[in-house]
Amino acid sequence: xxxxxxxxVDNDTEFALWKIxxxxxxxxSQLQLDDxxxxxxxxxxxxxxxxxxxxxxVLLRTMLNTSEYIDCKIDEHGKPHLVTIPYHISLSHxxxxxAVMISRSRPVGIDIEQVRDKVERIAxxxxxxxxxxxxxxxxxxNQLYACWCAKEAVYKCYGHKEVSFADNISLEPFxxxxxxxINAHLEKSGVSLDYKVDYLxxxxxxxxxxxx
Numbered sequence: 593x594x595x596x597x598x599x600x601v602d603n604d605t606e607f608a609l610w611k612i613x614x615x616x617x618x619x620x621s622q623l624q625l626d627d628x629x630x631x632x633x634x635x636x637x638x639x640x641x642x643x644x645x646x647x648x649x650v651l652l653r654t655m656l657n658t659s660e661y662i663d664c665k666i667d668e669h670g671k672p673h674l675v676t677i678p679y680h681i682s683l684s685h686x687x688x689x690x691a692v693m694i695s696r697s698r699p700v701g702i703d704i705e706q707v708r709d710k711v712e713r714i715a716x717x718x719x720x721x722x723x724x725x726x727x728x729x730x731x732x733x734n735q736l737y738a739c740w741c742a743k744e745a746v747y748k749c750y751g752h753k754e755v756s757f758a759d760n761i762s763l764e765p766f767x768x769x770x771x772x773x774i775n776a777h778l779e780k781s782g783v784s785l786d787y788k789v790d791y792l793x794x795x796x797x798x799x800x801x802x803x804x
Contacts, residue, residue, distance in 0.1 A: 595654060596689070597794060605803050607693035607702055609794065610651040612643050619646035623653065624661045640687070647690035648683040655694055671751040682748050682801075689797060699804035701749030703741040707796050711736045718743060718757035726765035734793060735768035741800025742774045742789040749804045750778055750785065776802075 598608040612619075623646065625633065636642040653662060656677065663675035672683055682702045684691040693702035715724065715736055727735050743757045755761065755778070764775040776787040789802040 595651070599792075601693075601695075601790075601801070601803060604696035605694070605698070605700065606655070607691060607700075607799075607801055608651060608655055609704070609799075610647055610654070610690040610692075612647040612688055612690060614643075616642050616646060619643070619650050622650050626661070626663075644685035644690060648685055648692055651690050651692045652681065652683070652694075655692055667751075669751055669753045671748070682745075684744075684748075686797060691799065693801055695803055699749050699751060700802065701745035701747065701804075702799065702801040703744035703748065704797055704799045705737055705741055705744075707733060707737050707793075707798055709733055711740065716758075720758055720762060723763055728768060731768045734798065737798035738768060738772075738774065738791040738800065739763055741791055741798050742776055742802075743800075745789055745800040745802045746776050746778055746787050749787065749802050750783075755780060774800075 596609045596611040598606065600606045633642065633645060636645055662677065664672055665675055666672055672681055674681060678696060680695045680699050682693045682700045684702050684704045686704045687706045689704055691702050691704040693700045711733060718740055723739065742763060743761045746761050747755050760778055760780040762777045766772065766774050770793045772791060774789045774791060776789050778785045787802050789800055792799045
């Protein structure tokens with residue numbers, strides 16, 4: 593399977609989706625892994641976890657269009673970064689899709705989620721009461737997923753641990769459409785940052801993406 597969807601965000605920023613239809617061995621054969629990565633992969637259970645792990649890396653290699661080894665490390669906050677290639681990156685996956693966002697100039701964040709009704713049961717875990725007041729009735733589930741993806745994208749772009757989606761990330765009211773923007777604000781320990789997060793409904797998935 594090739595790239596299923598690709599969007600140029602600006603001159604030096606883009607994201608893409610890969611629909612994972614391959615077997616693990618087919619994805620694995622497209623990668624170059626060092627000893628640490630091979631050991632990490634061997635510890636994954638043989639289910640969607642290993643397909644996601646492989647899928648985002650195959651997509652990253654495809655987007656960077658290189659046959660060279662890609663040294664992708666995870667920092668102390670869990671944020672992936674490239675050691676020798678001058679790109680900021682963000683990775684995500686959900687069920688059948690892997691998602692990767694890259695930028696030459698600024699930190700980025702992306703999140704993809706399959707839309708399911710269960711989000712209503714956990715809405716109070718990531719939404720403020722004031723945010724729940726602007727959630728409409730017609731597209732309630734989709735709008736909640738747009739909010740979740742927006743906050744997850746901001747969290748990944750910020751790149752530090754111990755961020756509460758409900759307490760530290762706030763969203764301004766917006767009307768849900770199939771693709772739009774949400775103004776977000778992160779406030780934590782003297783840090784005050786504004787973000788404009790874009791979201792996109794793709795098949796039965798929601799995608800949130802942002803550039804710092």
